Amino acid sequence: MDAKFFECIVCFEACRDCINCLKCNPILCKSHVAELHRDQCPSCRDEPFHYQENVALQRIICQMNAAARVAAPTGEPRENVAARVEPEESAEEPEEEPDAEDSAEEAATVEPVETAEETEAEDNDNNDDNDSISRYGSKVPRPHPYEDQYRKLPNDAHKEAMLAHVHGCQDSKCHTLWRGPWGSFIGGRKGKTHFHLTNCPAGKRLNELIGWDYDDPHC
Ligand SMILES: [Zn+2]
Ligand SMILES: [Zn+2]
Numbered sequence: 293m294d295a296k297f298f299e300c301i302v303c304f305e306a307c308r309d310c311i312n313c314l315k316c317n318p319i320l321c322k323s324h325v326a327e328l329h330r331d332q333c334p335s336c337r338d339e340p341f342h343y344q345e346n347v348a349l350q351r352i353i354c355q356m357n358a359a360a361r362v363a364a365p366t367g368e369p370r371e372n373v374a375a376r377v378e379p380e381e382s383a384e385e386p387e388e389e390p391d392a393e394d395s396a397e398e399a400a401t402v403e404p405v406e407t408a409e410e411t412e413a414e415d416n417d418n419n420d421d422n423d424s425i426s427r428y429g430s431k432v433p434r435p436h437p438y439e440d441q442y443r444k445l446p447n448d449a450h451k452e453a454m455l456a457h458v459h460g461c462q463d464s465k466c467h468t469l470w471r472g473p474w475g476s477f478i479g480g481r482k483g484k485t486h487f488h489l490t491n492c493p494a495g496k497r498l499n500e501l502i503g504w505d506y507d508d509p510h511c
């Protein structure tokens with residue numbers, strides 16, 4: 293299948309959290325809704341913009357990305373992609389949350405993982421398959437209808453390693469160990485509402501060891 297088929301009409305990248313206008317067919321990333329000019333559909337100009345989640349397409353893209361990972365496991369993550377996705381949003385919870393950097397205490401479903409003892413990060417296997425993931429944590433399917441998406445959960449030892457890294461690392465994107473609907477990750481201050489995953493090499497590796505895919509954090 294041609295990847296162009298899944299291109300977002302706003303950002304021209306593979307569509308993330310696909311939605312489409314109720315009046316026309318082109319797809320776009322849900323993250324653009326907040327930025328639409330005059331709340332118009334960017335394709336047919338219908339306003340206000342009414343849309344539906346394109347769950348079927350979200351799943352197809354998810355599966356294509358999974359297949360692509362098997363074929364080319366070392367793809368470079370694209371900058372910014374994660375920041376446009378809001379992990380807290382779902383079809384059941386349309387409420388939008390602004391980039392509230394100062395309201396971390398109010399997080400409903402994403403919260404910093406507190407507690408910490410310093411432990412050493414295990415750092416001896418670059419393998420990305422499920423066997424190695426199970427050594428550091430687990431990937432658990434999310435509830436219906438999102439069972440093609442996964443929570444990435446570290447085991448106790450790996451959680452300690454992640455916390456130790458957060459406390460020791462000066463990288464601004466190793467700010468907090470966040471926990472939310474898609475699991476736990478080391479990320480920056482916007483991690484409460486975005487996939488603000490760290491790009492610090494050691495922090496990123498700790499995320500990837502439990503199955504975080506920087507190209508598609510839902511999977
Ligand atoms: Zn887009
Ligand atoms: Zn439209």
Ligand SMILES: [Zn+2]
Nearest residue numbers: 354508510511
């Ligand atoms: Zn996905």
Ligand SMILES: [Zn+2]
Nearest residue numbers: 461466492495
């Ligand atoms: Zn770091």
